[in-house]
Amino acid sequence: MTGADAGESKARPRRRSAGFLSSRWADERELTDAIHGLVVGSGVMVAASLHGTLGQVVVAVVATLLVYWVAERYAEVLAEGVHGRALNRRRIGQALRRGWPMLQSSYAPVVVLLVTSALGAELPGAVLSALGLSTALLAGIGYDAARRSGTPVGASLLWAGGTALLGVAVIVLKLALH
Structure with a gap:
């Protein structure tokens, strides 16, 4: 945090949100990582489900997000070295923790995929259920972020809808491909 950033956060107190996400992802970088994790995980889920089995879809989502996470964390650590x-170990550990929401955000959709499959849903239906949850989580993140910034409820709902459109786009892609 730079001196300017510290001054801004003192001038503008962080608003607390009633949302369940407020205690999980505390700052804009973490929210960004969570959105990336949900969108990338959803996209991989759609692509892998075209020709893969349930196990292959789960492995593809988890492996792809791990690769994205490692690449992003490596780039951040490398950038710190460039700045002298x-x-x-402390800096590397901090960098690894900062990107964790990318992986955290993908857990619930994968669990929904596995549970709906275990309950008898065919893979396309289970994927659609997981994508529905991803879309709802994206809407929640959009709403929570808007409310934390002091945006009124009505406008925050618009932000939620806009963020949910990322998930809707992935669902439309799935429906177009199947």
Whole structure:
């Protein structure tokens, strides 16, 4: 956090949200990572489900998100070195923790995929259920972020809808491909 950032956060107190996401992802970077995790995981789920089995879809989602996470974390650590900051265990550990929401956000849709499949849903239906949850989570993140910034409820609902459109786009892609 730079001096300017610290001054801004003192001038504008963070609003607390009633949303369940407020305690999980505390800042804009974490929310960004969570959105990326949901959208990338959803996209991979759609692509892998075209010709794969349930196990292959789960492995594809988890492996792809791990690769994205490692690449992003590696880039951040590398960038710190470029700026002349010494790379040590503490800095590397901080960098790894900062990107964790990318992986956290993908857990629930994968669980829904597995549970709906275990309950007898065919793979396309189970994927659609998981994508529905991803879309709802995206809407929740959009709403929560807007409310934290002091946006009125009505406008926050518009932000929720806009963020949910990312999930809707993935669902439309799934329906177009199947």
